[in-house]
Amino acid sequence: MSFAVLLTVKVLAVLGLMLGGALVVIYAELKVGAHMQNRIGPYFAGGRFGWAQPFADALKFMQKEDLVPDGADDRVYKLAPYVVLMGTIGVFVVLPLSPRFVARDLDLGAFYALAISSLTTLGVLMAGWSSNNKYSLIGGLRAAAQLIAYELPLVLAVVAVAIQAGTLSISGIIEAQAAPAFSIGELNVALPYILTGQIIGFAIFVVASLAELSRIPFDMPIAESELTMGFVTEYSSIRFAMFFLAEYAGMVSMSALATAFYLGGYQLPGLSATAVEVLGPVIFISKVFLLSFLFIWLRWTLPRFREDQLQSLAWRWLIPAALLNIAITATFKVVF
Amino acid sequence: MTLADYLPIGLMMLIGIGFATGAMWVSWKIAPNVPSPEKLAPYECGIVPLQEPALRFPVKFYLVAMLFVIFDVELIFLFAWAVRFEAFGWTGIAAIGIFVALLVETLFYVWKRGALDWNVAHRDRYRRVVAEYEDEAA
Amino acid sequence: MDVRVIIFVIFAIAAVAGAISMVLARNPVHSAFGLLMTMFAIAVFYIMNGAHFVAALQIMIYAGAVMTLFLFVIMLVGVDTSDEAEEHIPYQRPLAMILGSGLLILIVASGIQTWVNAAAQTGRGSLGTIENVSDELFGTWLLPFEATIFLLTIAAVGTIGLAQFAFNLRVASGDDDE
Numbered sequence: 001m002s003f004a005v006l007l008t009v010k011v012l013a014v015l016g017l018m019l020g021g022a023l024v025v026i027y028a029e030l031k032v033g034a035h036m037q038n039r040i041g042p043y044f045a046g047g048r049f050g051w052a053q054p055f056a057d058a059l060k061f062m063q064k065e066d067l068v069p070d071g072a073d074d075r076v077y078k079l080a081p082y083v084v085l086m087g088t089i090g091v092f093v094v095l096p097l098s099p100r101f102v103a104r105d106l107d108l109g110a111f112y113a114l115a116i117s118s119l120t121t122l123g124v125l126m127a128g129w130s131s132n133n134k135y136s137l138i139g140g141l142r143a144a145a146q147l148i149a150y151e152l153p154l155v156l157a158v159v160a161v162a163i164q165a166g167t168l169s170i171s172g173i174i175e176a177q178a179a180p181a182f183s184i185g186e187l188n189v190a191l192p193y194i195l196t197g198q199i200i201g202f203a204i205f206v207v208a209s210l211a212e213l214s215r216i217p218f219d220m221p222i223a224e225s226e227l228t229m230g231f232v233t234e235y236s237s238i239r240f241a242m243f244f245l246a247e248y249a250g251m252v253s254m255s256a257l258a259t260a261f262y263l264g265g266y267q268l269p270g271l272s273a274t275a276v277e278v279l280g281p282v283i284f285i286s287k288v289f290l291l292s293f294l295f296i297w298l299r300w301t302l303p304r305f306r307e308d309q310l311q312s313l314a315w316r317w318l319i320p321a322a323l324l325n326i327a328i329t330a331t332f333k334v335v336f
Numbered sequence: 337m338t339l340a341d342y343l344p345i346g347l348m349m350l351i352g353i354g355f356a357t358g359a360m361w362v363s364w365k366i367a368p369n370v371p372s373p374e375k376l377a378p379y380e381c382g383i384v385p386l387q388e389p390a391l392r393f394p395v396k397f398y399l400v401a402m403l404f405v406i407f408d409v410e411l412i413f414l415f416a417w418a419v420r421f422e423a424f425g426w427t428g429i430a431a432i433g434i435f436v437a438l439l440v441e442t443l444f445y446v447w448k449r450g451a452l453d454w455n456v457a458h459r460d461r462y463r464r465v466v467a468e469y470e471d472e473a474a
Numbered sequence: 475m476d477v478r479v480i481i482f483v484i485f486a487i488a489a490v491a492g493a494i495s496m497v498l499a500r501n502p503v504h505s506a507f508g509l510l511m512t513m514f515a516i517a518v519f520y521i522m523n524g525a526h527f528v529a530a531l532q533i534m535i536y537a538g539a540v541m542t543l544f545l546f547v548i549m550l551v552g553v554d555t556s557d558e559a560e561e562h563i564p565y566q567r568p569l570a571m572i573l574g575s576g577l578l579i580l581i582v583a584s585g586i587q588t589w590v591n592a593a594a595q596t597g598r599g600s601l602g603t604i605e606n607v608s609d610e611l612f613g614t615w616l617l618p619f620e621a622t623i624f625l626l627t628i629a630a631v632g633t634i635g636l637a638q639f640a641f642n643l644r645v646a647s648g649d650d651d652e
Contacts, residue, residue, distance in 0.1 A: 011347045015355075062363040070376040076503065082356060089352045093345050104344035108530050108604060111415060115530050118538030122510070125545045129503060133378040141549060145397050148404040148542055155411050162418035168604065233379050238363035242356055308454030311400065315452040319407075319443065323436060326414070330429060333421065342521060395637045398550055401543040402633040406626050408539045412531055413619065416608035424612055431612055431620070438623040442630045449634050 007103075011093075014103045018092045018256070021285060022248040023054040025292045029248075032293065036300040061241035069132060069234045076130035081235070081242035083123030088246045090116035091253040096171045098266050098280025099273075109170040110158050113257055114151070117212070120250070121147040124221070127243070128231035139230025142307065143214060143221030149314040150211035150218075156322035157205040160329040161261045164193060170257075174265035192264030197332055200325045202262040204318055206294070209254040211314070213247065215295060217302040218310060255291035256284070263287050399451050410439050482522060489515035502548045506541065513537050525602030 027042070030053055034041025046052025068077055094109035096102035106112050121144050128140015162168050165176035180188035181196050194202045211218040222230035232243050259265055265287075266280035276283075305313070417424065417432045424431070446452060456462050492511030499505040513536045520529035563569075611619050 007344060007347065011344055011351060015348060015351060062359065063367055064363075065368050065370070065375075066360075066363060067371060067375055069378055070373075071378070073501075073503070076507070082353065085352060085356055086349055089348060090345065093348050103348060104341060106341065108526060111527075111530050111534070111604075115534035115538060118534060121538065121542050122545070125542065125549070129545070129549055131378075133380075135379065137549070141397055141546070144542055144546065145400045148539070149400055151538075152404065152407050152411065155408075156414070159411065159414045159418050162415065163421050166419065166422060168415070168419055228379060237367055238360050241359070308456075311396075311452060311454045315403075315443070316447065320440075323440065327436075330421070334425070334429065395550075397546055398543075399633060399637050401546040403630065405535075405539045405543050406629050406633070408535060410623070410626060412535065413611070413622075416527075416604060416611050419604050420608045420612070423609075428612055431616060434620060435623050438627060442623075442627045445627075446630055446634060451634055451637070 010101070011103045013101070014092050014095065014097070015089065017097065017281070017285070018089070018095070018252055019245070019249060021252045021288060022245060024289070025248050025251055025296075026054045026057075026244075027051065028289075028293065029296050029299075032296050033300050036297075058241060061244075062238055064237040066237035066239060067234075071132040072234065073130040073132070076126050077234075078239075080123050080127035080130060081239045081246070083126060084120050084246045085123075085242055085249075087117055087119035087123060088250045088253055090119070091257070094170050095253070095256045095260065096174060096265065097284045098277060099171070100277070101281055102171060105169055105171045108168050110162065110168045110173065110257075110261070113170070113253075114155055114158065117250075117253070118147075118151060120212075120246075121151075124231050127235070131231070131234040133234050135228045135233045136231050139221045139227045139233065142227075143231055146211055146214065146218065146221060146310060149311055150208045150318070153204050153314060153318035153322045154208040154212060156319065156326065157201045157208065158261065160201045160322070160326045161193060161198060163326065163329050163333060164196075164198065170260050170265075174260055174267060177264045178267050190264075190267070190269055192262060192267070192269075194262040197329060198262055198325075200321060201329075202258070204322050204325065205258055205262065206291075208314075208318060209258065210295065210298065211310070213250050213254060213295070215251075216299040217305050219304060220307050220310060251292055251295055252288060255288045255295070258291055259284060259287040263291075396451075396454055403446060403451070406442070407439075410435070478522065481518070485515040485518045488512075489519075503545065506544050506548060509544070510537060510541050513541070520602070523602070527602055527604040527607045 027050075031041045031049070042050030042053035044050055045056040068074055091113045093103045094106055094113055096105060124143045124147065125140050128136045128138075128143065131137070161173060165173040167173060167176065177192050178190050181191040182189055214221050221227070222232065227233070232240055235243060266276055266284040268276070268279075268283050271279065271283075413435060414432065417428055421428065450458070489512045492508045492513075492515065494508075496505045496508030496512065499508055513532060517529045517532040517537070520526075520532060
């Protein structure tokens with residue numbers, strides 16, 4: 001019985017921390033974006049700094065009328081937000097916040113995370129098709145084409161990490177980054193993969209995950225100026241809020257995966273094993289927020305790409321670069 | 337590794353579904369529900385849409401999906417090689433080298449055939465129409 | 475009763491229900507979701523038989539990639555046009571029944587030898603890990619493995635041919651978009 005209780009507590013803790021992280025990222029998006037444009041941003045909700053803005057938004061969404069448009073495919077329309085949300089929070093299972101704070105570390109963790117997050121594509125297609133609206137349909141198809149095109153470089157970047165770490169378990173990958181990269185006399189220095197040969201892989205991963213999240217500069221699926229809101233055009237009330245939450249939870253899970261693969265996860269160079277045990281979750285989440293800040297920064301800096309530039313970037317640049325990255329990683333691993 | 341190892345995934349999904357359904361239930365309780373024909377009409381800036389949304393799409397979308405399936409299958413083999421990288425050594429590199437070389441060749445073929453070029457201005461038909469138009473204008 | 479048997483029965487019902495709803499649904503998109511349900515149930519069966527890698531693969535390739543392709547094609551063609559009840563292949567129904575029952579006989583004939591019993595699978599939990607699969611793949615089955623790339627290349631060529639791409643080598647080989 002205690003096993004079941006422990007498991008439930010772990011799963012709830014991971015889910016709570018990650019969804020809480022998503023709320024923080026939503027707030028950061030509003031506030032950081034505002035300051036980057038010389039605005040103030042949320043100011044009143046919650047008293048100081050408008051910290052309660054995400055909760056106020058959630059409450060507002062809940063009070064809105066939930067409409068299913070005429071001619072929409074009722075069942076598919078209602079199922080779509082669930083599929084998108086499942087594809088996002090399914091990733092949380094394998095994220096280790098510290099050596100022992102993980103819902104379940106699978107042997108195929110990295111592979112599983114990529115597989116389960118590819119379900120988002122289905123949800124997006126379902127939402128776009130079932131809405132019976134041409135903006136939704138165009139947005140959904142664009143989104144699906146974009147998600148599948150950028151899944152290839154994303155997966156290829158992870159292959160290089162798997163070669164370097166020799167495992168697909170996410171905890172295993174983080175532990176492999178704790179192994180000393182080089183020694184100065186008695187001192188062993190452990191470095192994350194971003195500093196030991198995976199800098200190209202990291203760049204590919206970040207660009208591809210930006211596209212997977214449909215964020216600016218890759219936001220053609222929900223291009224407001226042409227497609228209203230893409231595949232979520234017809235969604236209102238809590239269903240829209242679920243897509244919204246899934247988007248930011250996806251940002252957290254993508255940042256968390258990048259943290260585990262390239263930034264050393266819960267490790268910090270120079271920290272002892274005991275310190276990592278205690279401080280692990282703090283370090284991990286700090287790194288996740290750092291990457292999320294990078295995503296937000298890029299959003300408020302870059303303009304939108306064109307659809308053909310998007311496909312061109314994925315197939316002509318990122319995939320060859322990722323294959324080259326694998327070749328380089330393999331060569332180094334064999335030679336040294 | 338047994339079925340029990342996958343229990344957390346099921347649990348996470350169940351809690352997620354429960355959370356979403358609970359939020360929906362609350363929303364259903366507190367939100368108004370007075371639908372009217374105007375509200376239920378497809379969003380079209382107030383104008384009733386004249387045609388069904390199911391329109392014909394460029395075949396490129398199909399091409400991307402098909403190429404994705406093909407390349408995805410190839411990536412799986414790379415994973416199988418990556419986890420046993422040390423054990424296979426040079427033999428593995430040679431085996432996967434042939435594989436990746438042919439994969440790159442496929443990509444190159446697709447590229448040269450123009451399947452990855454989504455720019456309308458690069459297409460024969462578009463250029464022909466533009467040329468005709470310019471001829472008429474001249 | 476063994477919990478594995480209960481899980482097996484639940485997902486077996488899900489698999490069969492998905493398959494039946496796929497055949498019976500009038501709307502092609504609903505058919506596709508019936509198929510998706512069957513694929514998920516089959517992934518669970520793979521896990522129960524210790525084939526962890528194949529299970530993840532099932533989700534990634536079939537649920538992720540192939541289903542997306544199906545939905546794409548259905549949506550590209552437009553659901554309304556494929557609603558027609560007229561059958562284009564003569565004798566399709568009797569032929570399908572004969573072939574289907576033939577397949578059923580084959581499955582029963584081969585399955586009667588090693589009847590799937592979830593309870594009998596204990597102790598084989600780690601047979602299908604990715605390490606074992608890749609050992610087999612790069613050991614015994616190296617030649618068929620290398621041959622698959624030709625198959626995939628042919629598939630890519632066929633795709634392009636099907637799409638009837640009007641190609642222009644001069645433009646396509648240009649560096650990038652202006």
